[in-house]
Amino acid sequence: MIPAQFSYRRVSTVDEALTVLGEHGDEAKVLAGGHSLLPLMKLRFATPEIVVDVAPLEELRYVRVEDGTVAIGALSRYHDLHHDEVLREHAPLLAHVAGAIGDQQVRHRGTIGGSLAHADAAADLPAALLASEGTLVVRGPGGQREIPAAEFFLGPFTTPLEPDELITEVRVPARAGVGWGFEKFTRRSIDWAIVGVAVVGQAVGLVNMAGTPIRATATEQALASGASVADAAALAAQDASPVTEPHASAEYRSHLARVLTKRALESAAA
Amino acid sequence: MKVSIEVNGKAVTEEVEDRTLLVHYLRENAGLTGTNIGCDTTSCGACTVLLDGESVKSCTVLAAQADGHRVMTVEGLAGEDGELHPVQRAFREQHGLQCGFCTPGMMMASVSLLAHNPKPTREEVREGLEGNLCRCTGYHNIVSAVIDASGQEVDR
């Protein structure tokens, strides 16, 4: 399948990107790795008039630790994140999750900023960022603002990003040595999660259990009040609203959320 | 727009529509038909090529995105003298192909896999090639081929 026609525009600085986005508003789409956007364009589910390629912004590829915070450049690719020693030490969940997305080729192209901006509830990174209690750094014409991950995922594929804004950085608290766990249940290794669970300490993020990634709040509260892992995990689907899909019913997915939450919490505790 | 890509060491410059996919640029503009298209959802990996040395699915990359970059396709694997790349030699020796349609993409993915993990286990090969579908071989001999190409003994 072939995308509908569009104009391609490559930018070389963040400011240039913001200018072009400001000129075109809703008609423009940011292209990073392209592995969320291009498949939609090929199926003609997305038909932007302008595609703004931000790939040349090499300055947005980095991982560093400053004052107890891990800062990740938005254009960092999954493959690089998975192999990044700093990330592996200070935010091991994110490094692990980055290596579990898609396949080798996808991980060579896909970026953390792209995944978060796409805001697919079935994607792994958004839930992992929720569990990591991360923050998105966004730049727009008015300057820079920070949006906590907890306030970023508004609905299916919906975020508070304005058309003329760009995610430039992702920040998570450095949590070296804190237990973490990730469970992703798929039919095949390459499939999107039927259900996924990301845990950092006692924070639990759920993949594909609602229209957005969500926290398993009831589980977290139970853990905080001293409940056992098994008892807390049994509450994992309490705040979820899974829908029935061709490959998995809502009931089955709630069951999986409970089982996988228990496993993820156990590996975080191990 | 004008797109210039170094394909298998040679500059290819062509005027194309902005929406041109890299795979079509390679097939139609560079005239290299070894790279195949097997799906429209980035699922099958038949179109895998190396972009700046890393495996990518060329159906999900715009030619424009590759402008100014290096691409290697199956046609660029063998040496100038025709000497086969170890991955090519091993795919033939281990019977890692049948109809051949997935083979160029499978071999390029294998090259990339071995660049990151020069001595993989059979399990690691299976995981590394999860994004490349084959309908003929049941993968057994593909795994053997990658093990062989890595210089390790094939014991099954």
Add this chain to the structure above:
Amino acid sequence: MSIVGTRVVRIEDQKLITKGGTYVEDVREEALTGAVHAMFVRSPIAHARITSIDTAEALAAPGVVAVYTAADLDLGPRQAGPVVEPWLASDVVRYVGEPVALVLTEHRYQLADAAELIDIDYDPLDAVASIDAALSDETLVFPDMGSNVVQVNGMPEFPADTFDGCEVVVTQTIVNQRVAPAPLEVRGAACAWGEDDRLTVWLSTQNAQIGRTLLAAGLGVGEEKVRVITPDVGGGFGAKIGSDPEPVVLGWAAQRAGRPIRWTETRSENLTSMTHGRAQQNTVTVGGRRDGTVEVFRLDVVQDAGAYPRTLFLPTLTELMASGVYHFPKIETRSRGVVTTTTPIAAYRGAGRPEATAAIERAMDLFATEIGMDPAEVRKANFIRPEEFPYKTKSGANYDTGEYAQALDKVLDAAGYAGLRAEQRRRREAGEPVVLGLGIASYVEITGGDSGGESGRVDINPDGTVTAYTGSSPHGQGLDTSLTMLLSDQLGIPMERISIRHGDTDEVPKAIGTFGSRSLQLGGSAVRQAADKVIANAREIAADMLEAAPEDLELNVDEGAWQVRGAPASGSVDWVQLAARAEQGVLSADVWFGEGSPTFPFGAHLAVVDVDTETGKVVVRRVIAADDAGPVINPLAFRGQRHGGLGQGVAQALLEVMAYDPDGNPTTATLADYSFITATELPDFELVDSATPTTRNLLGVKGIGEAATIGSTPAVHNAVVDALAHLGVRHLDMPTTPQRVWEALSAKGEAK
């Protein structure tokens, strides 16, 4: 020394690994210069009346050369079983993906743009999206037929007293789900009319000659007016045997538009518009004694034929093979073919036999469970014994040779069956959440079942090289290498001096092609027979040159030379010398090998699976397989065919299903949703050797293309059920998805 039976790397591979194959889309023939690109506009609705088609806007779009609909076509009617299938739908559409219009544009990228502009109004009708919906006859796919049941074979009604007197009777309805053959190369064609008013079609097909016949018939021209060329083909699996409407419409359009045409479908089109396979609902009933003896087996087949019943031989082939590897004294079968508003069904790797095997092998396990006997022992109690061959089954098949018990024993030994059963007990007793399952399938299948023969031609060229022409049409099987090995062995000419040609109807006018695992046993025998004739003619020439009696000469295949038997020192003449001397045509033979009758490969598979009772996830740990197809020409290709079959067979058991919602919308129409198996879901395969020859062709061989697919699906299926047996699960349908497993356990109150 003979190379036949030794491992030879394929001669096909050099090109495939260096520049890639030349598939239809890669063809750059001069005749296709200036070709326009084609795309079919397809129905998005399962069942609807077309109320209007407006092509005006599309015709005005950039690059559009033509838009054709049924109103433009002037082709004769096209029969699909008892009904007429339109080339392009005009009044009613009957499945999502049915072609309705054809768009031609100058450039490939303009196709989808233009197709979006064609405005077709549909008035929806009720869908018939399942076998049950079809059998109810509440909505008729073809009202004129009066019923959705379009074919009944076997016993119209089963007797009421069949199972009277049986100690044990078990029955179960088993779904053999619809799957998509989905070769990695989708369908494609390119065509051009020449100045000689002759159509050349480059077609991705398993049989160029049948393709030519169908094209000529569809276009209403003589066969001499059509040439089909088959370039490299990226897999077929039965779905490129060839009765699709698209190539004929393209041939017609190329004439109407006066332009060559190129067509490649998209993967989504492929998954909805290329024929699907399997799609049977089979009810098995076994009656027998508590000592394990089966006394009567009944198989009631319902074949979902899809919207247009193109291949109604599938259910009757299932009936023919109902008996499996067993000496059943009594068998009753019936099959009904029903139409539904879904993609038409045709062959898929195994085509009728996997369904028969799945039915009987599930039935044997159900029977074993019922009487509390090990499934291996129940099978052994009922096998046809080696001394009984040739054996005519009660369902009408005439088996040639078989060593069924031996095949199973080899597999059980290789697997360490007793140890695995002990591990299973141990884990069950320990209450582990991940349980072990063992599944056995003993199978027999029929290859070359069409009995149609095959062509073969061998030419010794004036320079002593060999060109052989086969009517078989390989597309990944490695037949070029196998035939080259056979000829080299037979003639004593090195492999590099032999070339094999196929797939061009001008070069090979008469042929049947590649399907039903027929190529080696029929195509190979034909080439063998042609070479025999060449050798006979060569003997005469050599005798003349050596001034000896023909009957005193022998062909020394190590030297590739003729010599006097017992007196090699008295002189010899090699093929180069012979070829230089021979008059044109004398060292050539063109034969039709027609005496080959079907053969019956067999084997046994054991699958070992882990099932997570908490999530329902099934992991295949081991597959151990004996596949006996007689003597092996090239073990490399032979094992490769088995690997591929195992992969596809496991995939059907675990993952693959082409699914529709109740409105007839396909829910698995991309490769993101349709679950091809990947490398990570499969184990390394453990192959066990076995080779029992047949007497039914010149090579003693049987076909191996489909065998491992047939055995592996029920082996894995049985293993999954076996893993859950102690928790009260008796059956679950394929694919054995995690959700199905969890639901089965939940129903028993055993889900963790």
